[in-house]
Amino acid sequence: MYRRLASSLLGRRVRHPRFTPVCLRQDSGGCDRWEEEKKEDGVKWTQLEHRGPYFAPLYEPLPDDVHFYYDGKPLKLSLATEEIATFYAKMLDHEYTTKEIFQNNFFNDWRKEMTLMEQKIITDLDKCDFSEIHKYFVDKSEARKALSKEEKQKLKEEADKIQEEYGYCILDGHREKIGNFKTEPPGLFRGRGDHPKMGMLKKRIMPEDVIINCSKNSKIPKPPEGHKWKEVRFDNTVTWLASWTENIQNTLKYIMLNPSSKLKGEKDWHKYEVARRLKDVVQKIRAQYRADWKSKEMKNRQRAVALYFIDKLALRAGNEKEEGETADTVGCCSLRVEHIKLHRELDGQEHVVEFDFLGKDSIRYYNKVSVEKPVFKNLKMFMKNKDPADDLFDQLSTCILNKHLQKLMDGLTAKVFRTYNASITLQEQLKALTNPDDNVAGKLLSYNRANRAVAILCNHQRSIPKTFEKSMQNLQAKIDAKKQQVEEAKQELKNAEDEFKDTKDDKAKANVEKKKKLLKRLEEQLAKLNVQATDKEENKQIALGTSKLNYLDPRISIAWCKKFGVPIEKIYNKTQREKFAWAIDMADEDFEF
DNA sequence: ATGAACACTTAGTACCACACTT
DNA sequence: AAGTGTGGTACTAAGTGTTCAT
Numbered sequence: 100m101y102r103r104l105a106s107s108l109l110g111r112r113v114r115h116p117r118f119t120p121v122c123l124r125q126d127s128g129g130c131d132r133w134e135e136e137k138k139e140d141g142v143k144w145t146q147l148e149h150r151g152p153y154f155a156p157l158y159e160p161l162p163d164d165v166h167f168y169y170d171g172k173p174l175k176l177s178l179a180t181e182e183i184a185t186f187y188a189k190m191l192d193h194e195y196t197t198k199e200i201f202q203n204n205f206f207n208d209w210r211k212e213m214t215l216m217e218q219k220i221i222t223d224l225d226k227c228d229f230s231e232i233h234k235y236f237v238d239k240s241e242a243r244k245a246l247s248k249e250e251k252q253k254l255k256e257e258a259d260k261i262q263e264e265y266g267y268c269i270l271d272g273h274r275e276k277i278g279n280f281k282t283e284p285p286g287l288f289r290g291r292g293d294h295p296k297m298g299m300l301k302k303r304i305m306p307e308d309v310i311i312n313c314s315k316n317s318k319i320p321k322p323p324e325g326h327k328w329k330e331v332r333f334d335n336t337v338t339w340l341a342s343w344t345e346n347i348q349n350t351l352k353y354i355m356l357n358p359s360s361k362l363k364g365e366k367d368w369h370k371y372e373v374a375r376r377l378k379d380v381v382q383k384i385r386a387q388y389r390a391d392w393k394s395k396e397m398k399n400r401q402r403a404v405a406l407y408f409i410d411k412l413a414l415r416a417g418n419e420k421e422e423g424e425t426a427d428t429v430g431c432c433s434l435r436v437e438h439i440k441l442h443r444e445l446d447g448q449e450h451v452v453e454f455d456f457l458g459k460d461s462i463r464y465y466n467k468v469s470v471e472k473p474v475f476k477n478l479k480m481f482m483k484n485k486d487p488a489d490d491l492f493d494q495l496s497t498c499i500l501n502k503h504l505q506k507l508m509d510g511l512t513a514k515v516f517r518t519y520n521a522s523i524t525l526q527e528q529l530k531a532l533t534n535p536d537d538n539v540a541g542k543l544l545s546y547n548r549a550n551r552a553v554a555i556l557c558n559h560q561r562s563i564p565k566t567f568e569k570s571m572q573n574l575q576a577k578i579d580a581k582k583q584q585v586e587e588a589k590q591e592l593k594n595a596e597d598e599f600k601d602t603k604d605d606k607a608k609a610n611v612e613k614k615k616k617l618l619k620r621l622e623e624q625l626a627k628l629n630v631q632a633t634d635k636e637e638n639k640q641i642a643l644g645t646s647k648l649n650y651l652d653p654r655i656s657i658a659w660c661k662k663f664g665v666p667i668e669k670i671y672n673k674t675q676r677e678k679f680a681w682a683i684d685m686a687d688e689d690f691e692f
Numbered sequence: 693a694t695g696a697a698c699a700c701t702t703a704g705t706a707c708c709a710c711a712c713t714t
Numbered sequence: 715a716a717g718t719g720t721g722g723t724a725c726t727a728a729g730t731g732t733t734c735a736t
Contacts, residue, residue: 244708251709283726291704291727337699345726351698352726366700415702416730425728459729460703498694501731514701514730561704570719642704649702672722 141336143362147313149268149277149340151320151328152354153261155284155303158182165235168228169221180213183300186287188232195289201298205287208300268340268356269317276357277340282309288347292426292461299347308343338362348424359677368681371652373510374518375692380508381519385410387507392473401492402500404477405431409516412468413556415459416497416513428457431513432497437487441478442467450475464558521553521650526692528552529659538623542665544630546656551637553646561642574632581625588618653679654686661688 138145160181166173167184176184187196187205195201206224213221221227246254265280285303288296306326313319315333322328329343339353356363377384388410391403408414408431417430429438438456445451448469458464470478481491497513504511528549533542564570592614599607653671657679660667671679 255709279725281725289727294727339699342699348727353699355700370701418730420729428728430729460727462704497731512731559703564720566719573719645703674722 143338144270144335145314146271146317147268147335147340148317149313149320150265151311151322152304152309152341153265153281154306154323155282158185161185161232161235166231168231170226171228174220177214177217180209180217182285183209183212184227184229185232185236186285186300188229189236190287191229191233195297198297200295201287204296204298205300208298212300270356270360270362273361275360275362278355278357280354282343283345283352290426292428292457294426295423296347296425302346304343310342312337312340312342359674359680364678364681367678370518371522371654371692374515374522374652376508377511377515377519378523378692381410384507389471389473392471392477398494398499400477401481401495402503404474404481405492405495405500406504407470407474409513410520411470412454412466413517413520413558414464415517416500418497426457426461428459428461430458430497432492432495432500434491435487436482436485436489436491439478439482439491441475441482443475452478458558462558462560517557518650521557521646522652522655522692524553524556525549525651526655529655533659533663535663539665539669540627540630542663543669544634546659546665546670547634547638547643550643550647550651551641553651554641554643557646557650559642559645560640563639567639571632571635574628574635578625578628578632581621581628585618585621585625588614588621592618648675648678652692653682654690655692657682657686658688658690661686 158178160178167176167181168174187209190196202224210218210221262280266277267274268277269275282304283301286301288294288299288301290297306322307329309322309328310330310332311320311328312332312334314335319331320328339355341354342351344350345352358364358367384406388403388406391399392407394400394403409416415430417433419433420428429435434456438454440453440455442451442453443449445453445467448467450470450472452468452470452475454464454466454468456464478491481493485491485493501512504513504515529546532545532548534545537545592611595607595611595614599611601607656670657667659665660670667676667683676683
């Protein structure tokens with residue numbers, strides 16, 4: 100019943116594309132963008148119906164023959180204590196369980212959940228032996244891997260059923276996929292980088308913690324048997340379906356729609372339209388911040404230098420963070436004196452600023468940049484009489500900066516520069532790198548290089564894959580083998596040509612053609628492998644996905660595909676095509692960012 | 693004016709299914 | 715049939731920026 104309703108909605112949608120390629124520019128006004136009537140300001144939907152979150156499975160106690168040992172002796176733990184012990188036991192071969200902060204945080208939180216008796220006994224983590232529990236879970240995961248095809252199929256069907264039931268909602272008559280419909284299971288918190296809270300206990304989310312958001316007249320989701328929701332509200336000015344407060348940072352978590360949804364798609368489109376508007380005023384803004392480098396007001400100078408960094412280097416804004424609550428990371432406005440070094444001259448360049456700091460996710464930003472002289476002089480001044488740990492821009496905050504930007508352009512904030520510079524860089528690089536005569540593989544290499552230029556600009560890194568060295572060697576071996584084949588084919592061709600010279604007969608001529616074809620094919624294969632190797636090497640430490648998904652206006656890529664006859668599937672996989680459905684619908688080959 | 697709360701986007705990693713070898 | 719490499723995805727942390735409360 101539910102299914103039939105849903106599929107009929109889907110069917111209808113196919114005949115009425117959700118994203119109509121009209122009226123991208125504000126000045127073309129007056130047309131209806133979407134099928135639905137326009138909503139009041141701030142209203143996100145008129146109908147929202149869903150099943151509520153899918154809760155993490157309850158804890159299953161360990162079998163009786165799996166023991167926890169304290170001080171060498173087996174100790175039967177209470178259910179709650181045992182559950183938390185399993186969280187730690189599962190992580191045993193991770194490096195972070197060796198860190199003191201992790202251990203202390205874990206042990207503290209663990210003890211809080213123990214019975215009085217357990218608290219009395221278990222006083223020293225070093226005396227805890229989780230190895231049997233650890234082994235139990237290793238074996239269990241092995242066993243799951245070893246399951247037969249049929250058994251795996253059955254598990255998958257069960258997962259699909261859950262997805263089908265809980266993974267979708269109805270929003271304004273459309274069945275939309277939900278992004279994260281499951282509550283996060285309990286476990287030990289893992290922050291990124293040097294996180295002061297690593298190892299703390301992340302508690303189980305109960306229905307009593309969850310706020311449901313839906314429309315009044317919809318079927319209100321039922322909490323699990325014997326439970327109640329914390330609250331049911333009907334707030335159509337927000338897009339989330341459910342929320343709860345997590346206990347580590349005391350912040351809210353939300354259940355929201357999948358990026359393929361219309362709601363998210365429109366928002367994404369809007370984001371790129373704002374960035375495109377920046378294109379029209381960016382020269383003016385640049386002229387202005389250059390002028391402000393000489394402002395009488397220190398505040399303005401700091402603002403202007405910071406903005407220069409954000410624009411030129413695509414730095415993040417850098418909000419203030421509560422000290423001691425998170426890893427020590429910074430962005431532009433929160434840079435400290437210790438994060439930059441000034442070199443009047445370095446490697447033949449003048450006025451070089453050497454950046455070295457940890458940014459979002461504790462990813463290191465290291466860069467040596469030659470800056471314009473007034474910037475250099477200003478920086479010197481900002482650093483004067485300060486300790487290394489002092490703020491570089493002590494008179495500036497993201498709030499001040501964004502207020503200033505808002506005056507320069509409606510909707511302009513610091514992050515728009517990142518979007519703008521990423522997208523414009525892709526467009527320029529594609530223009531510069533694409534050779535229309537290349538085959539598809541060659542064009543894709545160009546695309547990847549353009550994408551890579553953006554990823555480098557935005558400092559999107561990844562750890563070098565564990566298998567990198569090995570797979571590179573394998574690829575090299577393939578290349579060598581292919582080279583060998585090419586040489587052989589060359590020789591064979593030469594032989595065939597010699598024979599033809601001698602005999603001049605048709606059979607020999609046909610043989611020459613055959614050998615030529617073979618050689619050509621082999622050479623193409625070799626070229627392809629070489630391209631692969633280059634791409635792989637250049638890419639080993641760079642993550643392309645983040646910029647592709649969040650910073651590059653998809654219409655640039657789609658236009659490029661159309662212009663150069665590259666199938667869109669080569670650039671975007673299925674999920675990405677769903678996310679960028681709006682762009683695929685509207686962009687033609689003439690699209691300019 | 694300020695800071696906390698809130699809502700939303702952006703981010704890297706672990707893992708797994710699957711294709712491809714061996 | 716097992717090993718292996720890889721793309722895709724799930725997961726959830728960590729940012730940004732606005733709004734709310736005082």
